[in-house]
Amino acid sequence: MIRKRLILLPLLLLIACRHNINTNNPKVVFAALLADASNVTVSVEDGLTTANRVLETIQTSEPEYYNRVKPLIRKISAANVTAALKIQAAKNGGADDWRGALLAVAASVNPNDLRAVGLRNPQTQSVISAAIAGLITVLSSIPDKFGGVR
Amino acid sequence: MNVVQIITALLPIFAQAAPLLVRDIANLIHGNPQDPNETDDAYIARIGSLVDANVKKIIDEDADIQKG
Numbered sequence: 001m002i003r004k005r006l007i008l009l010p011l012l013l014l015i016a017c018r019h020n021i022n023t024n025n026p027k028v029v030f031a032a033l034l035a036d037a038s039n040v041t042v043s044v045e046d047g048l049t050t051a052n053r054v055l056e057t058i059q060t061s062e063p064e065y066y067n068r069v070k071p072l073i074r075k076i077s078a079a080n081v082t083a084a085l086k087i088q089a090a091k092n093g094g095a096d097d098w099r100g101a102l103l104a105v106a107a108s109v110n111p112n113d114l115r116a117v118g119l120r121n122p123q124t125q126s127v128i129s130a131a132i133a134g135l136i137t138v139l140s141s142i143p144d145k146f147g148g149v150r
Numbered sequence: 151m152n153v154v155q156i157i158t159a160l161l162p163i164f165a166q167a168a169p170l171l172v173r174d175i176a177n178l179i180h181g182n183p184q185d186p187n188e189t190d191d192a193y194i195a196r197i198g199s200l201v202d203a204n205v206k207k208i209i210d211e212d213a214d215i216q217k218g
Contacts, residue, residue, distance in 0.1 A: 020184065021184040021193070027190065028193060031193070035182045038204045045211045048211070049215070073215060077211075080212070081209060084208045
């Protein structure tokens with residue numbers, strides 16, 4: 001079974017190597033890169049919104065966790081807005097360091113500080129873990145996607 | 151181990167060896183493909199509008215997070 005699935009890997013990579021643009025025009029390549037970066041900021045904000053909604057439901061039952069994590073969610077979101085605006089400015093011809101701003105989003109908090117530890121209710125712990133999992137995954141992917149190429 | 155787990159395990163290796171490939175995979179996943187008949191200028195304008203819409207959405211959602 002694993003062998004069959006491994007056969008699919010080169011196929012997937014081959015598909016991945018196919019550019020989704022029709023040209024080598026640098027302006028198009030740059031625009032596609034900025035659009036991808038912009039989509040990452042949307043993924044981060046979606047993760048933040050999900051985490052925030054769940055967080056608001058436990059404000060009274062888990063005040064320690066809420067008070068610890070809420071400022072971190074706000075901090076990531078503020079950094080994400082900065083990155084989104086710099087990506088937009090770069091799209092409009094500006095020389096903004098959008099890549100640095102995006103990496104700053106990933107570095108704005110330590111993901112371990114978001115983890116659901118020390119909660120009173122074990123059920124709440126699993127709900128929070130699920131709520132922040134997507135956010136942590138997106139944040140962790142940013143350096144791989146945008147940290148290697150300058 | 152499924153295909154996704156295998157790719158996930160391999161991604162850090164590709165990230166060091168071929169960042170552009172990783173970026174292409176990300177592009178494939180997110181998907182902003184240029185239509186075969188779409189001119190470069192039209193494509194740039196279309197995904198430029200997408201970036202603008204993304205910024206508006208992010209600012210709106212950030213406002214909720216900051217006040218909540």
